[in-house]
Amino acid sequence: MNRGTGYRRQAWWNDALTRGRAAALASVAMAALIGSPAPAVAQGLNIIRDTEIEEILNAYAKPLLEAGNIAPESITIRLISDESINAFVTRGNQMFIHTGLLLAAKNANEVIGVIAHETGHIAGGHAISFGDGVAVASTTALLATLLGVVAGVASGNPDVGMAMALGGQGTAQRMLFAFSRGQESSADQFAIRALEQTQQSPKGLYEFFNRLAGQELLITDRQDPYVRTHPLNRERMGAVNFAVQNSAYSNKPADPELDRLHRRTVAKLFAFLKPQMTTFQKYPESDKSPEARYAQSIAFYRRGQMKDALPVIDGLIKEFPKDAYYWELKGQMLLENSRIEEAIVAYRETAKLLPKAPLILVSTAHAMIESGDPAYAKEAQGALQAALRQDPEDPFAWDLAAKSYLQSDQAGMSAYAASERALLLGQFGDVIRYSREAERLLEKGTPTWYRLQDIKVTAQNYLQEMMEKRRR
Numbered sequence: 001m002n003r004g005t006g007y008r009r010q011a012w013w014n015d016a017l018t019r020g021r022a023a024a025l026a027s028v029a030m031a032a033l034i035g036s037p038a039p040a041v042a043q044g045l046n047i048i049r050d051t052e053i054e055e056i057l058n059a060y061a062k063p064l065l066e067a068g069n070i071a072p073e074s075i076t077i078r079l080i081s082d083e084s085i086n087a088f089v090t091r092g093n094q095m096f097i098h099t100g101l102l103l104a105a106k107n108a109n110e111v112i113g114v115i116a117h118e119t120g121h122i123a124g125g126h127a128i129s130f131g132d133g134v135a136v137a138s139t140t141a142l143l144a145t146l147l148g149v150v151a152g153v154a155s156g157n158p159d160v161g162m163a164m165a166l167g168g169q170g171t172a173q174r175m176l177f178a179f180s181r182g183q184e185s186s187a188d189q190f191a192i193r194a195l196e197q198t199q200q201s202p203k204g205l206y207e208f209f210n211r212l213a214g215q216e217l218l219i220t221d222r223q224d225p226y227v228r229t230h231p232l233n234r235e236r237m238g239a240v241n242f243a244v245q246n247s248a249y250s251n252k253p254a255d256p257e258l259d260r261l262h263r264r265t266v267a268k269l270f271a272f273l274k275p276q277m278t279t280f281q282k283y284p285e286s287d288k289s290p291e292a293r294y295a296q297s298i299a300f301y302r303r304g305q306m307k308d309a310l311p312v313i314d315g316l317i318k319e320f321p322k323d324a325y326y327w328e329l330k331g332q333m334l335l336e337n338s339r340i341e342e343a344i345v346a347y348r349e350t351a352k353l354l355p356k357a358p359l360i361l362v363s364t365a366h367a368m369i370e371s372g373d374p375a376y377a378k379e380a381q382g383a384l385q386a387a388l389r390q391d392p393e394d395p396f397a398w399d400l401a402a403k404s405y406l407q408s409d410q411a412g413m414s415a416y417a418a419s420e421r422a423l424l425l426g427q428f429g430d431v432i433r434y435s436r437e438a439e440r441l442l443e444k445g446t447p448t449w450y451r452l453q454d455i456k457v458t459a460q461n462y463l464q465e466m467m468e469k470r471r472r
Contacts, residue, residue, distance in 0.1 A: 046081040048099070051359045052325045053079060053268065056261045057097065060112045061119065067194040068123040075122065081273065085212065087114050089121045099269050105208065108258035113191065113205025120190030126183045188236055192243040201250050202243045209237060260291075267291035271298035290316060294326075301333045309333055324353035328360060335367050343367040344376070351383065361387040362397045369404050377408035395424040412441030416448055419455050431459035 054077060062072045076094045080086075083100040090096070095118050105111045188205075195202050244250050271279045271294070279299040283292040293312050300309035310333065316326045331346035347364040354360045361383040368376035368383075384401045388394065398421035405414035419434035435456040442449050 045096075047096075048079050048081045049359055050079065050268075051328070051354070051357045053102075053265050055357075056265055057111075057115070059261070060108065060258070061095075061115050063198040063200075064112070064116045064119050064194045067197040068119055068190065070119070070123060075119075083273075087118050089118050089126070093122055095119075095122070099273060102265055103269055103273075105262070105266075107204065107254060108262035109201055109204030109254055110208040111204070111262065112200060112258075113195070113202065113208055116191035116194050117187050117205065119194065120187030121183065123190050124183065124186050126187070185236060185239070188239055192240065192247075196243075196247060196249065199249050199252070201252050201254075202240060202247050203250055206237075206240045206244050209240060213237060263289075263291045264294065267295040268298065271295035272302070276300075276303050290320070294329075297329065301329075306333065306337055322353060324350050324360070327353065328363070331363065331367065335363075335370065340367060340371045344371065356386075356390070358387040358391040358394070358397075362394065362400065365397075365400055365404065369400055369407065372407070374407050377404050380404045381408070393424055395421045398424065412438050413448070415441065416452060419452065423455055423458065428459040428462050431455060432463070435459070 057077045057079075058072065061075065061077060065072045065075060070093075074093050076092070078094065078096050079102075080096050080098050082098045083103070084098055085101045085104050086098040087101055088096055095115070097114075101114065102111060105114075191205055192202055195205070267283065270282060274282075276299040279295055283295040283299075285296060287293075293316055297309050297312035297316070300306075300312065310330070313326055313330050313333070316323070317330065320326060327346050327350040331343045331350055334340075334343035334346060344364075344367045347360070347367050350360050351357075351364045365380040365383040365387075368380040381401065381404050384397055384404065387397050388401070391397070398417050402414045402417035402421065405411075405417060415434045415438035419431050419438060422428070422430035422434060435452050439449065439452050439456070442452070
């Protein structure tokens with residue numbers, strides 16, 4: 001989606017057409033790009049990380065991926081904090097799900113149906129081939145615009161150019177939607193097969209689509225993005241409905257454990273994302289279900305009412321002492337209220353129950369580093385090293401590592417960790433400064449020293465490239 005590029009290319013013809021007509025053409029050109037099953041992940045998306053919800057989504061996806069001969073560990077599922085209903089996949093086997101979709105889903109089966117469909121896009125390589133479709137449509141649109149400008153100038157009538165350009169843009173849009181429709185049908189067929197192979201009902205997928213189908217008649221601004229990026233039509237709905245009517249698993253009762261996980265996901269997201277008053281309306285204190293108490297504790301905590309929040313989460317921990325996520329929430333509450341030593345106790349329990357979860361390990365180390373006590377340094381560094389082995393592109397973890405090494409008088413390692421963080425954030429001047437400092441302090445010939453050479457060369461190459469661009 002080269003929206004910015006499109007505007008730059010069109011800037012030169014404002015003399016031939018009025019600015020208003022130019023804006024209209026630009027708008028049509030942009031509309032031609034809508035319908036992608038794999039929109040580019042734009043900068044500024046509010047991606048949120050939560051070990052619990054990511055693990056639940058991965059559990060939903062695992063059997064579907066295996067049904068498609070896709071290694072589950074090769075797929076990354078991430079949450080986007082956005083109240084609209086949407087989900088999409090991108091290059092690199094990444095799947096993104098809006099929080100709005102999870103909150104709108106009636107049950108786990110609907111979420112699983114959507115994941116099955118998105119997995120179909122991955123299995124079909126649509127996130128890769130879609131770029132080719134955009135390229136063809138964009139070329140058609142651009143040629144139409146150029147021809148329209150020439151015709152308008154030659155005839156002295158800008159309306160002639162406008163008509164030609166609009167006609168070409170419409171052709172490009174139809175080309176792209178045809179490309180997208182084929183992919184959507186293919187992804188639906190994969191979803192139906194995967195659900196059948198995993199002995200799950202296709203009803204969730206149909207019911208989810210059916211609720212969104214009415215939005216086709218709404219103006220674009222009022223549609224959820226899922227309708228625009230996954231255009232629904234009668235044929236698609238008919239195919240999924242046929243599967244519902246013919247599947248041996250259509251009336252299979254929902255898995256109680258999956259629906260419990262869905263209720264818990266909704267409660268957690270709702271409590272963290274919605275106003276606290278709204279949370280208590282949905283989950284009144286008279287509701288003693290685990291998910292309701294989970295939501296209540298979060299709402300109390302967000303209000304700053306720790307005297308009310310802690311007893312609720314402590315009650316859940318007493319009832320479910322092996323539930324790592326209740327311990328995690330307690331640790332977060334305590335850490336953010338400067339009750340550091342108590343937070344360390346809670347996070348240690350969490351890490352004991354989830355010893356391989358990077359975000360949990362980072363949070364545990366965070367509490368220890370916030371204490372300022374060097375006695376925790378070795379334990380914190382061990383947790384961060386384990387986390388970074390799994391997720392080496394976490395700048396916050398590298399920042400914590402730099403602080404922890406400084407607390408334990410390891411200035412060279414601190415500078416090294418700071419250079420890794422700066423590299424991830426694109427702060428190349430800092431990369432050079434920190435890597436030189438680390439290189440001066442660390443033993444030559446060690447793996448860390450060789451890694452510093454790579455970091456420094458990467459930063460130097462980037463800075464050199466930027467200087468050359470400025471000279472042009």
